[in-house]
Amino acid sequence: MYSSSQHRDYPQSMKTILVVEDEAPVREVLRFCLERSGYLVTSAATARLAQAQLDYFVPDLVTLDLGLPDKTGLELLQDWRRQERTQRMPVVVVSGRGDERDRVSGLRAGADDYLSKPFSRDELLARVETVLRRAAPTDAREVVEINGLRIDSASIRVTAGERPVALGPLEFRLLRYFMTQPNRVHSRDDIIDRVWRSKEYVDPRAVDVQVRRLRRVLEDVGYAECIETVRGMGYRFADQPAR
Numbered sequence: 001m002y003s004s005s006q007h008r009d010y011p012q013s014m015k016t017i018l019v020v021e022d023e024a025p026v027r028e029v030l031r032f033c034l035e036r037s038g039y040l041v042t043s044a045a046t047a048r049l050a051q052a053q054l055d056y057f058v059p060d061l062v063t064l065d066l067g068l069p070d071k072t073g074l075e076l077l078q079d080w081r082r083q084e085r086t087q088r089m090p091v092v093v094v095s096g097r098g099d100e101r102d103r104v105s106g107l108r109a110g111a112d113d114y115l116s117k118p119f120s121r122d123e124l125l126a127r128v129e130t131v132l133r134r135a136a137p138t139d140a141r142e143v144v145e146i147n148g149l150r151i152d153s154a155s156i157r158v159t160a161g162e163r164p165v166a167l168g169p170l171e172f173r174l175l176r177y178f179m180t181q182p183n184r185v186h187s188r189d190d191i192i193d194r195v196w197r198s199k200e201y202v203d204p205r206a207v208d209v210q211v212r213r214l215r216r217v218l219e220d221v222g223y224a225e226c227i228e229t230v231r232g233m234g235y236r237f238a239d240q241p242a243r
């Protein structure tokens, strides 16, 4: 197996994962499972040590414990999302406090996914793999498919299974933005910046109107509930919608 801290001569294709976790036994379980699956793992027991590593390199993914001794994981995540280098770094929040409020806070703070302790090895690996797969340079991807809903930017075509979905240009860009970063919460301001790309002021309520239109179209093909409203924050495209 790959030894953890001596990473000489590792293949370029190996993905690096930073495990941020203060409890040594949990940290070692995470490390063990991830290394067994071929990831290169580094770890940090505090927020300060995690930041010190990130000053040198941005890993392919971070697993982040919410309860750290020197800072909460949520604060740390918010810091990362404010910095250019780490803004889009994939983060899977891992927490023992698996209640709904923590899950939502983690997602609001910009986590790509959420894992509650205790977790199984399979669940850990499935989440990590999914997040890594989606973290591929999103803007470059022409085709994104989630649960049978497919958006093809080259041919400007959306299909649900075999059925074509007709969208206007703004709805198309909105759906593409959502689908290239599934499960993340997007504020109305972010959506305006990235989807409208307007230098002029756009009323945030315009986003609500557009989302409603998009949902109405998706409703006909059974995908309306994929676009979730996150109260007080914005919207997210859920790959596993709450029903």
Ligand code: CA
Binding pocket: 021, 022, 023, 065, 066, 067, 068
């Ligand atoms: Ca902890």
